[in-house]
Amino acid sequence: MENNLSLSKGKINSRKIAERVIFIFLRLVAVFVLGILGIILYFIFSEGFSVLSIGFLTEMPKEGMTEGGIFPAIVGTGYLVFFSMLFALPVGVCAGIYLQDYAKQGFLVKLIRLATNNLAGVPSIVFGLFGMAFFVHFLGFGASVLAGSLTLSLVVLPVIIRTTEEAVKTVPREIREASLALGATKWQTTYKIVLPYAFSGILTGSILSVGRVAGETAPILFTCAAYFLPRLPNSIFNEVMALPYHLYVISTSGTQIEKSRPLAYGTALVILMIVALTNLIAVILRNKFKIKQ
Amino acid sequence: MNRKKIQEILVKNILLVAALSTSLAIGLIVFFLFQQGLGIFNEYPLESESVIVVNENVSVKELSAFEIKEINDKIKTNWNEFEGGTNEPIRFFTDDKIGDDEMLMDVLRENPYSIASVDADEWKEGDKTGLREIPVPKNSLTSLLTGKFWFPTAEPVMQLGILPLLLASFLITFGAILFATPIGVAIAVYLSEVANPKISKLLKPLFEILAGIPSVVFGFFGLVVVVPFVQKLFELPVGETALVGILILSVVSLPTIISVSEDALSSVPHSYREASLSLGATKWETIYRVVVPSAFSGITTGVVLGIGRVIGETMIVLMVTGNAAVIPEGVLHPVRTLTATIAAELGEAPFGGVHFQALFFIGCVLFLITLVINLIADYLISKHTQR
Structure with missing residues (x-):
């Protein structure tokens, strides 16, 4: 009897030990991946930080892009972000509101959701192919800010639709009902009650989309990105330089790759900072939003 | 009240149009992608300005892009390695050695069992006696999906195997x-x-x-x-x-x-x-x-x-x-x-x-x-x- 008891005790102990070993292992895996993230960020920050200066941000590239700054690429990315959000935001927000508040469940909604999910899964280079065939050639925009931002707006449209849906979903039914009970129409309720309530959620999604647009390369390869331009674009029908494409160019196909390496680190750092900033704002907004609820 | 209702309907339809944007985008992507992508099946793996010409005593009926590459690379050197071919060595000529396409056609005429890629205009207007154009089959799903070589700018024929x-x-x-x-x-x-x-x-x-x-x-x-x-x-x-x-x-x-x-x-x-x-x-x-x-x-x-x-x-x-x-x-x-x-x-x-x-x-x-x-x-x- 005693023997049996000690045996089962031993068994419990070994099971407990196995559990602890496995949990430590899981923790190590998480630390390992965060370590990789740390290494990536450390490399780019440590190498890129010394390059960052007012001059780097505000000067034109010089000497075959081995010296000078990245000003035109920053401006170009700014243009692309602005115009793609200009196109994608109203459409995406309206679509999100429709799907949550107006649509009746059925075939049409299923179709729209299927299309939205698939659009989100289309590889970015396929967007580039489409943009080139449709915006650049078929609509005749040429390789331009317009063609590039329209292509990018398709890339972020599903993100904006989903975040809008999520945000609209969180609006409590009581508030809507109160508004309707006071005699407001559905649109008045949407416009005056639902939208303000969901605003910060929608804003979070849009800011994340800004980060996405600023970092995308494949969709702009053939729709707007220029290898090098000595001046800034003066209309939306001009080609532009853009930060991610600039990083790709100076790190792979420049004539003096070694010489432009510091600039590449600097450019990578600027891209990372834009993305980090957008993510940070999104996280802050999200937390604020949660507290409000 | 009526104005409000009209407004409601208007808003609903505007929102619906926005919601259909992703479906429209998918539709356009499919159309433009496949319009260009499926066009490949109507094309020959040749640049439009060249044709493959053989001396008329070559009995082979058709050569695929891959087979022409094998001839070009001297992997296959005898016509009997192809369907319908006789036991004769293949003589492959290129215009970079001869220079002029008219002269190339003369060379083909003089050399039995020879083959070369000739400029399409020269071939159209030139003297065709003793020569024959050998057809190259169009790109097909099998040739594209199972082709082992991707050399889209190769001469005389492109290799478009993905x-x-x-x-x-x-x-x-x-x-x-x-x-x-x-x-x-x-x-x-x-x-x-x-x-x-x-x-x-x-x-x-x-x-x-x-x-x-x-x-x-x-x-x-x-x-x-x-x-x-x-x-x-x-x-x-x-x-x-x-x-x-x-x-x-x-x-x-x-x-x-x-x-x-x-x-x-x-x-x-x-x-x-x-x-x-x-x-x-x-x-x-x-x-x-x-x-x-x-x-x-x-x-x-x-x-x-x-x-x-x-x-x-x-x-x-x-x-x-x-x-x-x-x-x-x-x-x-x-x-x-x-x-x-x-x-x-x-x-x-x-x-x-x-x-x-x-x-x-x-x-x-x-x-x-x-x-x-x-x-x-x-x-x-x-x-x-x-x-």
């Missing part, structure tokens, strides 16, 4: 998912089941940062850090290999796998866990035997979406895998994926030409692959939510 590119894409995707699945699921389990909720709340945004890093930055990091590292470690002549792509893409696919799996794990009802624990199972046994199996379809969805993420990734593979469009010999060799091929070559392909259409065909293949992946994910999600 098999090397397909295999490279599969190799990299398979390798990356092989690494990422266990790591991703382990982290998801850690975040959802093991870690203190406060810690996991702190860690989750860090994994989101990983998801937010643009692929061109990953590619740059791979180029300056991982490529030299792999080159040194395995003492390779070049560091740009499939392995570097696999390593970086496994990191890139992690956030997708982690977040979807984590959602699935945390949506397993607490009663399951409590039932298992009350039966005397340890926490780990509960996770391993109860929680993970219940979340299995959700975890699978994460892996499937991770596959979609990896197979469509362009900039990273373009920058770190060496861009050699050959059938992959192993992970320590340079390869080129479907996506990287489009990115690398579309800029140089003349608009509407055969090469251009071949790249759009690759785009169609990619689109269909990701469509299937998305449909599988949708199916898994609907199964999951139904339950």
Whole structure:
């Protein structure tokens, strides 16, 4: 009897030990991946930080892009972000509101959701192919800010639709009902009650989309990105330089790759900072939003 | 009241149009992609200005692009190696030795069993006695999907087989998912089941940062850090290999796998866990035997979406895998994926030409692959939510 008891005790102990070993292992895996993230960020920050200066941000590239700054690429990315959000935001927000508040469940909604999910899964280079065939050639925009931002707006449209849906979903039914009970129409309720309530959620999604647009390369390869331009674009029908494409160019196909390496680190750092900033704002907004609820 | 109603209807329709935008986008993408991509089947793998001409005593009826390449590379040197051919050596001429296409045609006439690529205009207007144009079959689904060579600018005929590119894409995707699945699921389990909720709340945004890093930055990091590292470690002549792509893409696919799996794990009802624990199972046994199996379809969805993420990734593979469009010999060799091929070559392909259409065909293949992946994910999600 005693023997049996000690045996089962031993068994419990070994099971407990196995559990602890496995949990430590899981923790190590998480630390390992965060370590990789740390290494990536450390490399780019440590190498890129010394390059960052007012001059780097505000000067034109010089000497075959081995010296000078990245000003035109920053401006170009700014243009692309602005115009793609200009196109994608109203459409995406309206679509999100429709799907949550107006649509009746059925075939049409299923179709729209299927299309939205698939659009989100289309590889970015396929967007580039489409943009080139449709915006650049078929609509005749040429390789331009317009063609590039329209292509990018398709890339972020599903993100904006989903975040809008999520945000609209969180609006409590009581508030809507109160508004309707006071005699407001559905649109008045949407416009005056639902939208303000969901605003910060929608804003979070849009800011994340800004980060996405600023970092995308494949969709702009053939729709707007220029290898090098000595001046800034003066209309939306001009080609532009853009930060991610600039990083790709100076790190792979420049004539003096070694010489432009510091600039590449600097450019990578600027891209990372834009993305980090957008993510940070999104996280802050999200937390604020949660507290409000 | 009436004005309000009209306004309501108007608003509803405007919102509906906006909601249909994604369907419209998908429709346009399919149309323009396939319009160019399917055009390839109406084209010959030849540049429009050349024809393949033989001396009339050659009895072979037809030569495929691949067979002409074999003649060109002197792999096949006798006509009897082809269907309908007689036992005679092949004499292959090129115009760069002879110079003039009119003279080339004379040479063909004088040399029995000879073959050459001739300028189409010269052939149309020139003297055809003693000569015959040999037909080259149009591109077909089989020739494109099973062709082992991708040389879209080769002379005298293009080699448009995308098999090397397909295999490279599969190799990299398979390798990356092989690494990422266990790591991703382990982290998801850690975040959802093991870690203190406060810690996991702190860690989750860090994994989101990983998801937010643009692929061109990953590619740059791979180029300056991982490529030299792999080159040194395995003492390779070049560091740009499939392995570097696999390593970086496994990191890139992690956030997708982690977040979807984590959602699935945390949506397993607490009663399951409590039932298992009350039966005397340890926490780990509960996770391993109860929680993970219940979340299995959700975890699978994460892996499937991770596959979609990896197979469509362009900039990273373009920058770190060496861009050699050959059938992959192993992970320590340079390869080129479907996506990287489009990115690398579309800029140089003349608009509407055969090469251009071949790249759009690759785009169609990619689109269909990701469509299937998305449909599988949708199916898994609907199964999951139904339950």
